[in-house]
Amino acid sequence: MTSTDLPTARGADGRPAERSSFETAMRARKAGGAKLVVPYVTGGMGTDWVEVLAAVVLAGADAVEVGIPFSDPVMDGPVIQEASRLALEAGATPASVLASAASAQVSVPVIAMTYYNIVFHHGLQRFAEMLAGSRFSGSIVPDLPLEEAGPWMAESRAAGLDNVLLVAPTTPPDRAEAICAAGSGFVYGVGLMGVTGERSELADSALEVARRLKAITDLPVLVGVGVTDAAQAARVCEVADGVIVGSALVRRLLSGEGAQGAGEFVAQLRGAVDRG
Amino acid sequence: MTLDGAAAAAAASPGPVVMTDPTPAGRFGEFGGRFVPESLVPACAELEQAFRRFWADEAFRDEYRSLLSSYAGRPTVVTECHRLGTQLGVRLLLKREDLAHTGSHKINNVLGQALLARAMGKGRLIAETGAGQHGVATATAAALFGLDCHVYMGATDVRRQEVNVFRMRLLGADVTAVSSGSATLKDAINEAMRDWVATVEHTHYCIGSVMGPHPYPWMVREFQRVIGDEAREQCRSLLDGSDPDVVVACVGGGSNAAGTFAGFAGTRARLVGVEPAGGAAIGKGTAGVVHGMRSKLLQDDAGQVLEAHSVSAGLDYPGVGPEHAYLDSVGRATYEAVGDAEVLDAFELLSRTEGIVPALEPAHALAWVVREAGRSVPRGSTVLMTLSGRGDKDVAQVMEMGRG
Numbered sequence: 001m002t003s004t005d006l007p008t009a010r011g012a013d014g015r016p017a018e019r020s021s022f023e024t025a026m027r028a029r030k031a032g033g034a035k036l037v038v039p040y041v042t043g044g045m046g047t048d049w050v051e052v053l054a055a056v057v058l059a060g061a062d063a064v065e066v067g068i069p070f071s072d073p074v075m076d077g078p079v080i081q082e083a084s085r086l087a088l089e090a091g092a093t094p095a096s097v098l099a100s101a102a103s104a105q106v107s108v109p110v111i112a113m114t115y116y117n118i119v120f121h122h123g124l125q126r127f128a129e130m131l132a133g134s135r136f137s138g139s140i141v142p143d144l145p146l147e148e149a150g151p152w153m154a155e156s157r158a159a160g161l162d163n164v165l166l167v168a169p170t171t172p173p174d175r176a177e178a179i180c181a182a183g184s185g186f187v188y189g190v191g192l193m194g195v196t197g198e199r200s201e202l203a204d205s206a207l208e209v210a211r212r213l214k215a216i217t218d219l220p221v222l223v224g225v226g227v228t229d230a231a232q233a234a235r236v237c238e239v240a241d242g243v244i245v246g247s248a249l250v251r252r253l254l255s256g257e258g259a260q261g262a263g264e265f266v267a268q269l270r271g272a273v274d275r276g
Numbered sequence: 277m278t279l280d281g282a283a284a285a286a287a288a289s290p291g292p293v294v295m296t297d298p299t300p301a302g303r304f305g306e307f308g309g310r311f312v313p314e315s316l317v318p319a320c321a322e323l324e325q326a327f328r329r330f331w332a333d334e335a336f337r338d339e340y341r342s343l344l345s346s347y348a349g350r351p352t353v354v355t356e357c358h359r360l361g362t363q364l365g366v367r368l369l370l371k372r373e374d375l376a377h378t379g380s381h382k383i384n385n386v387l388g389q390a391l392l393a394r395a396m397g398k399g400r401l402i403a404e405t406g407a408g409q410h411g412v413a414t415a416t417a418a419a420l421f422g423l424d425c426h427v428y429m430g431a432t433d434v435r436r437q438e439v440n441v442f443r444m445r446l447l448g449a450d451v452t453a454v455s456s457g458s459a460t461l462k463d464a465i466n467e468a469m470r471d472w473v474a475t476v477e478h479t480h481y482c483i484g485s486v487m488g489p490h491p492y493p494w495m496v497r498e499f500q501r502v503i504g505d506e507a508r509e510q511c512r513s514l515l516d517g518s519d520p521d522v523v524v525a526c527v528g529g530g531s532n533a534a535g536t537f538a539g540f541a542g543t544r545a546r547l548v549g550v551e552p553a554g555g556a557a558i559g560k561g562t563a564g565v566v567h568g569m570r571s572k573l574l575q576d577d578a579g580q581v582l583e584a585h586s587v588s589a590g591l592d593y594p595g596v597g598p599e600h601a602y603l604d605s606v607g608r609a610t611y612e613a614v615g616d617a618e619v620l621d622a623f624e625l626l627s628r629t630e631g632i633v634p635a636l637e638p639a640h641a642l643a644w645v646v647r648e649a650g651r652s653v654p655r656g657s658t659v660l661m662t663l664s665g666r667g668d669k670d671v672a673q674v675m676e677m678g679r680g
């Protein structure tokens with residue numbers, strides 16, 4: 001496939017699409033010198049997950065990633081797999097997760113993280129409308145690489161949603177540029193080769209991918225996958241514009257720490273990245 | 277156009293040309309593609325390039341062919357079932373993949389992929405396995421080429437296919453029992469993909485069927501087409517130059533069927549794939565995207581993938597290779613379902629009438645032939661059925677069920 005066939009963030013008339021309020025907000029935070037903290041919460045996991053959302057926002061999250069659980073999450077390690085399984089067992093559906101998230105009325109942007117079959121099965125246009133109707137700002141679909149993303153990007157753009165795309169440590173330079181040109185909201189740097197999960201040491205590739213991305217794009221650069229504690233988050237933010245923290249938070253929820261524990265953990269992340 | 281003209285045009289029309297190369301994006305019609313995490317995209321692209329280069333290279337093909345003949349025991353024979361054929365009123369020919377080394381067709385694909393892995397400088401093979409046949413074949417190729425090997429197998433399948441687990445370990449492979457989800461083939465694939473996301477720089481994922489992201493569905497079909505290419509020529513010499521009326525194979529992911537159909541797609545033979553009733557992705561599934569491909573799969577109202585249920589671990593899969601979804605959509609092949617009870621009957625029937633104990637997977641194909649002989653397969657028809665593997669691995673399981 002030549003690069004001209006690949007989807008871009010431009011509108012049908014070839015002009016850059018208008019920047020969403022989400023991306024504008026993220027860029028403004030970045031321009032003000034702040035680092036972005038984006039926690040991930042599995043939608044529908046535990047009866048108190050909506051309170052968890054509110055707690056992480058109160059603790060200083062700049063945006064929240066809400067996972068819409070899928071039966072076969074191939075990018076996820078044991079912690080988020082378990083959370084997804086529990087959510088599905090408790091009867092969570094895409095519709096119920098979106099409705100609950102909307103009811104939380106959080107004051108920061110919410111983005112969906114799910115797998116492509118969920119999107120595809122609902123129909124791209126309908127799913128984009130469902131997200132927009134539940135006041136989501138955009139989506140992250142980790143099994144939808146650039147070559148396959150065109151139709152979903154078009155539908156979500158039409159609904160006013162951002163498409164956060166991922167760049168991995170193995171992504172070649174020209175491809176990374178194409179991904180940054182096509183994505184919107186922020187660019188998601190995958191911090192290591194592997195699935196989501198906690199790691200005792202920060203992978204060198206986390207800083208490496210952040211450096212590479214900072215050199216080629218003015219989109220906010222956030223690094224996720226493997227970022228485990230406040231010290232690691234601060235280290236990542238020496239290079240990146242922000243961090244996404246999933247398994248470390250979800251593990252706390254799985255072990256019963258609840259909204260209060262989640263809030264305390266996110267406050268630690270906030271404090272560490274703000275101190276720099 | 278006159279009526280006669282229309283009829284003549286219809287008769288002359290060869291129908292859609294099928295089983296050629298997919299589009300550059302790996303599509304068979306709307307099915308196929310490459311739906312993988314970004315971390316794996318470069319590896320899939322590298323594999324595609326390597327496959328394109330080597331498959332066009334005579335020296336590579338010679339090496340592959342000589343491995344198939346000197347190591348895997350090809351060509352496998354075609355056996356006519358005289359007693360069973362008489363009983364059913366059809367002429368029944370079996371393509372004997374059960375006689376290939378390691379006891380199933382899986383070795384054809386694995387030897388090709390192991391050669392590619394070596395050419396790409398990858399020192400480790402990983403594989404998923406259901407019945408254990410693909411795991412055994414991969415472990416075998418890894419031993420032959422001196423590669424490390426790690427096989428993922430659902431915990432349920434580890435229990436029902438104990439002997440194959442021991443065989444894999446004997447061959448030097450590590451085996452991980454996967455207990456997430458339904459603890460069967462689908463979950464073994466998830467776990468193998470998670471391994472690959474972390475190890476892709478030195479590891480080749482040796483997928484065992486015509487499924488997964490591009491180029492796997494195409495590449496695996498090409499490595500399996502030796503079944504159909506051999507069988508077509510063998511049938512022609514047995515049938516005075518003509519082709520069988522019906523060509524039938526079981527479908528899990530669909531590799532033995534795809535390899536068989538590839539040899540007959542250009543003939544007039546009716547092509548039939550047989551799915552287990554509890555895992556009929558084509559018969560009962562809807563369009564979806566899982567394991568790197570757009571195909572048909574069993575899923576619920578929300579798009580969650582459902583568990584398949586089959587007596588045969590090798591067919592216990594809620595999805596199917598994308599080219600089968602395509603062949604179904606254009607009508608070149610049809611897909612039928614059979615239940616566990618008919619399958620066990622067929623398993624015993626072939627054992628008693630022909631002295632061949634089939635694997636439970638191809639016993640599905642036979643169960644369909646038994647049911648349809650004298651009905652949609654008229655008396656006197658000639659049927660070529662791929663006997664994809666031998667039943668030794670299933671004997672203990674069938675014994676425990678109190679059959680035999």
Ligand SMILES: Cc1ncc(COP(=O)(O)O)c(C=O)c1O
Pocket residue numbers: 380381406407408409410484485486526527528529530531532533589590591635637638664665666
């Ligand atoms: C003997 C045999 N036949 C068939 C299959 C199903 O695979 P496929 O549909 O790819 O041929 C298996 C899988 O384990 C098998 O062992």
